[in-house]
Structures are given as structure tokens and as C-alpha cells.
Amino acid sequence: MEQEQSGLDKVLSLRSSAEIVNVDEPMVKLVVFELDGEYFAFPGEAIAEIMPATDVYFVPGCPPSLEGVINVRGDIESVIRLAELLGKPAADPASTSSILRGQGGGMHSGIRVDRVVDVLDVVQSAIQVPPATLPEHLRRIVSGLMRYQDTPVVILDLDRLFEDYQRGLG
Amino acid sequence: MSRTATKMSSTSVPATLDVVSLIADGHRFAVEAAQVRAQLSAGQSGTALIAEQLLGLLPCEETQNKASRRILLIKHPEGDYAVAVSKPVELQRLETGAVYPLPALIVARNTLTGLRGLAMGPEGLTMLVDFSVAKAQMKHVIP
Numbered sequence: 001m002e003q004e005q006s007g008l009d010k011v012l013s014l015r016s017s018a019e020i021v022n023v024d025e026p027m028v029k030l031v032v033f034e035l036d037g038e039y040f041a042f043p044g045e046a047i048a049e050i051m052p053a054t055d056v057y058f059v060p061g062c063p064p065s066l067e068g069v070i071n072v073r074g075d076i077e078s079v080i081r082l083a084e085l086l087g088k089p090a091a092d093p094a095s096t097s098s099i100l101r102g103q104g105g106g107m108h109s110g111i112r113v114d115r116v117v118d119v120l121d122v123v124q125s126a127i128q129v130p131p132a133t134l135p136e137h138l139r140r141i142v143s144g145l146m147r148y149q150d151t152p153v154v155i156l157d158l159d160r161l162f163e164d165y166q167r168g169l170g
Numbered sequence: 171m172s173r174t175a176t177k178m179s180s181t182s183v184p185a186t187l188d189v190v191s192l193i194a195d196g197h198r199f200a201v202e203a204a205q206v207r208a209q210l211s212a213g214q215s216g217t218a219l220i221a222e223q224l225l226g227l228l229p230c231e232e233t234q235n236k237a238s239r240r241i242l243l244i245k246h247p248e249g250d251y252a253v254a255v256s257k258p259v260e261l262q263r264l265e266t267g268a269v270y271p272l273p274a275l276i277v278a279r280n281t282l283t284g285l286r287g288l289a290m291g292p293e294g295l296t297m298l299v300d301f302s303v304a305k306a307q308m309k310h311v312i313p
Contacts, residue, residue, distance in 0.1 A: 060195060109275050165275060
């Protein structure tokens with residue numbers, strides 16, 4: 001006589017025989033960096049390079065948010081101070097800040113940040129839509145939010161950032 | 171064959187660019203030497219435009235000192251005009267490879283009038299300017 005299967009047996013049986021389907025969730029590469037103690041990120045495809053320490057040449061007539069230009073292997077690129085665009089205090093010049101080489105909106109420029117934290121791949125579903133309560137000046141340039149080691153990370157849209165900067169942001 | 175060679179040379183980029191470098195508001199600027207007819211001492215010209223104001227810079231006290239000034243006579247189809255610049259004023263030959271167009275964000279946000287390009291050399295960064303473009307946009311004429 002065959003013993004009747006318990007509910008648990010049925011569940012375990014189903015789970016053990018279930019075909020494991022490998023679902024590839026879309027991944028997004030992010031360059032996470034710090035500004036005034038907060039974490040931000042750019043999509044990896046928008047960042048060409050994390051620059052080593054380099055001389056920045058001042059160009060008169062630029063707003064304070066435009067630090068100057070750098071020589072990148074025989075080419076000249078501008079450097080913007082992201083902190084000023086986001087309404088944060090500028091990094092201490094003596095600190096070991098970094099420059100990211102970004103490309104977006106059909107142009108490219110160096111971007112001064114306090115510190116590069118990490119370059120990582122995250123599943124797209126881990127990125128949340130930015131809340132409607134964001135301050136006005138951030139609403140257009142923030143593309144998402146996520147958490148990294150329990151710290152909130154604000155993901156920025158570099159295309160829009162450069163376009164808005166061209167139009168007078170900061 | 172020679173015709174082809176002539177045509178190519180007429181469109182080729184020169185290997186060097188002669189410029190007259192000057193100091194304005196403590197920064198190094200340069201104007202293409204082909205635009206400069208002569209360099210005069212401060213007393214040799216009448217009315218002269220002040221380089222800092224022509225370029226949209228706020229002059230510092232040092233550059234207001236007339237004794238440290240030279241006058242550049244700039245060629246113009248409607249008549250030459252004089253620009254007072256700070257010393258040292260030097261003729262320089264720039265390698266074409268050291269001359270760069272302005273980055274897009276500098277074009278969009280820089281407020282200097284007449285800024286055309288940048289040059290990078292051993293002495294640092296030089297702002298390449300066109301005084302005629304600056305003059306066309308100038309708001310103040312200095313007696």
C-alpha cells in the first residue's frame with residue numbers, strides 16, 4: 001500500500017524536480033564616487049577613464065564651477081567641479097580628489113569628485129526610480145537611486161548634466 | 171603633378187603659428203602675429219583700448235600701471251587700432267600640435283570676448299584671442 005504524501009513532501013518533491021531556469025537580469029555598470037560625504041554614481045559607459053592626479057590649468061572668464069583644462073595625452077579637456085553643480089561645498093584643494101573623464105550629450109569633460117569609491121555591476125532591478133520630492137535642480141539630472149553597502153547612492157545622467165551645464169547650470 | 175602639389179599646399183595646415191604673447195590680468199594671452207602691424211611704447215599712441223577690458227577681464231591694479239604697458243597696433247579693414255597690453259610682450263612661434271580648439275563647455279560658459287583657442291607649452295597655458303572679435307563685442311572704450 002502506497003503511503004499518502006504529506007503537503008511538505010509534495011512541496012519538496014516539486015521543488016527538487018523543478019527545472020532550474022537561468023534568467024539573465026540586465027546588469028548596469030556604475031562608477032560610484034563620493035562628494036561631501038554622500039555617494040553618487042555615473043553609468044559606466046559615460047566614464048571613459050578615472051584620471052590620475054594631474055595639473056589643472058585655470059582659464060580666466062570661466063564660472064567657479066569650471067575649474068580649468070587638463071592635458072590628456074595631447075588633447076585638452078575642460079574640468080568641471082561637480083560639487084558646485086549639486087550645491088555642495090567644493091572639495092578641499094589639498095585633498096586627494098579625483099577627476100573622471102566623462103562623455104555625454106555629444107561632448108566630453110573632466111569631472112572633479114572627492115573620491116572614487118568603487119566600480120561595480122548591479123542588476124537593473126536594484127535601481128529605483130528617483131522620488132518626485134527631489135530638489136528642482138536635481139530632478140532632471142538624477143536617473144535613479146540604489147544602495148551600496150547600506151549607503152544611498154544617487155545615480156546621475158551625464159548627458160543631461162552636460163546639456164544643462166552648457167545652458168547655464170551652476 | 172606640380173599643379174596637384176600647389177593645390178595641396180594651399181589647403182595644408184602650417185606647421186607653426188607665429189603669435190604675439192602678452193600678459194592681461196596676470197594671465198598669458200596671445201594674438202596671431204599676422205594681426206599685429208607694430209608694437210609701440212605707451213607714449214607713442216593716442217587712444218588705446220585696454221586689453222583687459224577688451225577681453226572682458228577685470229583689470230587688477232598692477233595692469234593699470236601705464237609704465238608697464240606696451241601698445242600693439244592691430245590691423246583692421248576699417249583702420250588700425252591700438253591696444254594697451256602688459257609686458258612682457260614677445261613674438262613666439264607655436265607648434266601647430268600645441269594649439270587646441272576650445273572644449274565645448276569652455277565655449278558655452280566662458281565669458282572672455284574674442285577667445286578662440288588654447289596653447290599648451292613649457293610656460294603653461296596661453297589663451298589665443300582675436301582682438302577684432304573682442305572689439306566688435308566691446309562695451310567700453312577707454313580714452
